[in-house]
Amino acid sequence: MNRTVAAAEIGGQTIVYDPLTGQTRLADRPLPAGRRTYDDRELAGWPQIDPASLNSGWPVSLCWSPLVRCNLACPHCLDDKQLPELPAADRARTGQAIASSGVLGVDISGGEPLLLTDLPDLADLLVAGGLAVSVTTNGWQLARRAAxxxxxxxxxxxxxxxPDPDRHDAMRGRRSFDRALGGIVAARAAGLPVQIQTVIRASLTRRDLQCLVDLAARLGAQGVTFLQMLPLGEGAALTAELVGDAVARALVDSLAVPAGLAVRLRTRAAAGNFTVVRADGQVWxxxxxxAGIGPTDRLHGPTGLALTAPDGSA
Structure with a gap:
């Protein structure tokens, strides 16, 4: 399957950002800068690289949460629900600042981004700037909006x-599992690459994780990313559900992965220094x-995304 990524030369190396997985890879040859389409088998052959090792003054990628509203109430949500949301015109200005900043990729998150009627316009701003763009969603509205x-x-x-309604709906609410699966099917039918994301919790067994991997393969998803829970936002109250990075790594490494499916773990260590643009236009x-967030500052323009330390990453 062909997929769109964004490439740039950084420090004499050709760096590729994959919007499906959020991974940064090192290409095996020089590539034209900007948005390009490559076969996902070729992408998988390029080694992953830690953005911090690039010693760049800019994040490779970031998360943009243009809203805090959500139709579900997840107990491990990272968002501060008290934040004010910018009006549409200011959201567009924020998108333009990100688009002209030099980052390679943006994941539009929330809140629930599919609640935004101007989501396509915001994505178009980023794409016009040469960025690779993904959307993270709870899937409730996805079947209706996928095409x-x-x-x-x-x-x-x-x-x-x-991996089933009992487990998922207990966290997110009745019917949310079926709505999410319907959205995945619709997205695949529309030609959208799909990744399933699951937050690792102590109450999820190895069998649960294996069932999620098998479910992803049956649905035609390209990958599964297991995310270590971060003790931020409402998730700070779920310390009993936290597991260490070493335990999480052992769990994920023990899974049997079907052919053609990419499975990865984002450790808590890997989430350090990640850049987020919040719904109020502040950067954290x-x-x-x-284990927490650093100081925030208003994003007034592209330079507001510069890393505060040479070894910072995103």
């Missing part, structure tokens, strides 16, 4: 909290250990 969304973004990431970066 239109496919004309504006490069990938969609759908959050699942368990996770603390190096991802």
């Amino acid at each position: 239109a969304l496919a004309r504006h973004v490069d990938a969609v990431r759908v959050s699942l909290d368990g 970066r996770n603390q190096p250990d991802a």
Whole structure:
């Protein structure tokens, strides 16, 4: 399958950002800068690289959460629900600042981004700047919007909290599992690459994780990313559900992965220093250990995304 990524030369190396997985890769040859389409088998052959090792003054990628509203109430949500949301005109200005900043990719998150009627316009601003764009969604609205969304973004990431309605709906609410699966099917039918994302919790067993991997393969998703829970936002109250990076790594490494499916783990350590643009237009970066957030500052223009330290990453 061909997928769209964004490439640039950084420090004499050709760097590729993959919007489906959020991974940064090192290409095996020089590539034209900007948005390009490559076969996903070729992409998988390029080694992953830690953005921090690039010593760049800019994040490779970031998360933009243009809203805090959501139709579900997940107990591990990272968002501060008290934040004010910018009006549409200011959202567009924020998108333009990100688009002209030099970052390679943006994941539009929330809140629930599919609640935004101007989501396609925001994505178009980023694409026009040469960025690769993904959307992270709970999937409730995805079946209705997938066909239109496919004309504006490069990938969609759908959050699942368990391999069945009992596990997932206990976290997110009744019918949310079936709505998410319907959205995945619709996205694949529309030609959108799909990744399933699951937050690892102590209450999820190895069998649960294996069932999620098998479910992703049956649905035609390209990958599964297991995310270490961050003790931020409402998730700070779920310390009993936290597991260490080493435990999470052992769990994920023990899974049997069907052919053609990419499975990866985002450790808590890897989430350190990640850049987020919030719904109020403020920029935060996770603390190096991802146990909290650093100081915030208003994004007035592209230079507001510059890393505060030469070894910072996103």
